[in-house]
Amino acid sequence: MAQLLDGRSLAKVVNAETKQRVAALTDRHITPGIAVIMVGDDPASMIYTRNKEKKARQLGIKSVLKHYPIEIDQASLMNEIAALNNDDSIDAIMIQKPLPKQLNETELIDAIDPAKDADGFHPLNVGKLFDNQTGPYPVSCTPRGIMRILRHYQIPLSGARAVVIGRSILVGKPIAALLTNADATVTLTNRHTKDLKKLTREADILVVAAGITHLIDQADVKPGATVIDVGMHRLDNGKLTGDVDFDDVEPVAGHITPVPGGVGPMTIASLMAQTVDLAEWRRNG
Numbered sequence: 001m002a003q004l005l006d007g008r009s010l011a012k013v014v015n016a017e018t019k020q021r022v023a024a025l026t027d028r029h030i031t032p033g034i035a036v037i038m039v040g041d042d043p044a045s046m047i048y049t050r051n052k053e054k055k056a057r058q059l060g061i062k063s064v065l066k067h068y069p070i071e072i073d074q075a076s077l078m079n080e081i082a083a084l085n086n087d088d089s090i091d092a093i094m095i096q097k098p099l100p101k102q103l104n105e106t107e108l109i110d111a112i113d114p115a116k117d118a119d120g121f122h123p124l125n126v127g128k129l130f131d132n133q134t135g136p137y138p139v140s141c142t143p144r145g146i147m148r149i150l151r152h153y154q155i156p157l158s159g160a161r162a163v164v165i166g167r168s169i170l171v172g173k174p175i176a177a178l179l180t181n182a183d184a185t186v187t188l189t190n191r192h193t194k195d196l197k198k199l200t201r202e203a204d205i206l207v208v209a210a211g212i213t214h215l216i217d218q219a220d221v222k223p224g225a226t227v228i229d230v231g232m233h234r235l236d237n238g239k240l241t242g243d244v245d246f247d248d249v250e251p252v253a254g255h256i257t258p259v260p261g262g263v264g265p266m267t268i269a270s271l272m273a274q275t276v277d278l279a280e281w282r283r284n285g
């Protein structure tokens, strides 16, 4: 039976740390601030942004929702980002996806001040990560949370064979870079990968971020492996599940994250911690 990698409990620890760090800043009359840019009324995005606002408030972080109509044009949004870059009360800026088609997401992300890049998506910060620079710089929050889980549970990384399924800039690529920087030997796969399951069966660490319900079952996992399930899917019965068939894999894995209660809570806790990082770096600088 695998040891459960309990992201929900660890997120509480991270949030308690963040709250203390916020208090230390407040003593210096500094309130860390995050601005969330949202365009249109996508119901899932509304829930995500509301959850972020709630968590920020709980931790003493100022959260500003910049909510724009679905028809906003590129130039107007670029101006809004410039204003946030110049707003000294804002330490972190993030853009909630999805964005409507008329907007050029790449240009918008490039326009965010890299020192206020809450999601770590700005190419300068991505470049620093891939260059394994010592920092400080922000990194994508889901991979950041995964690394904290691996560290907390003392999963050996140096020399380990890691397989990452999915190559998004949000999850797959940055976690592959972080694991590489931690001296793991990483195979980064995508939907065109041949013999994927042959690769997964050799992995000491398997990170699954394909967005396919139960892509991975017991036969795909090396006994004793650490399995990190990033996927999130709502089943017809209303329950949440992941890219990994948890009940099937759990008996053979060494360590495994549940869904829900694994990577998800660590992502939002990491976003809050990163907001405070950005506040400290910018205001101590």
Ligand code: NAD
Pocket: 142, 165, 166, 167, 168, 170, 171, 172, 189, 190, 191, 192, 193, 196, 209, 210, 211, 212, 230, 231, 232, 233, 263, 264, 265, 267
């Ligand atoms: P994405 O759709 O941007 O990327 C999916 C990637 O998986 C692509 O690179 C694709 O090539 C690859 N892929 C698809 N099928 C594959 C296959 N059969 N074999 C190998 N690779 C395959 O997705 P994303 O944004 O990286 O998110 C992935 C999943 O993680 C989604 O379910 C998403 O909801 C979830 N997610 C959860 C959190 C969290 O906090 N828990 C955060 C981000 C994403």
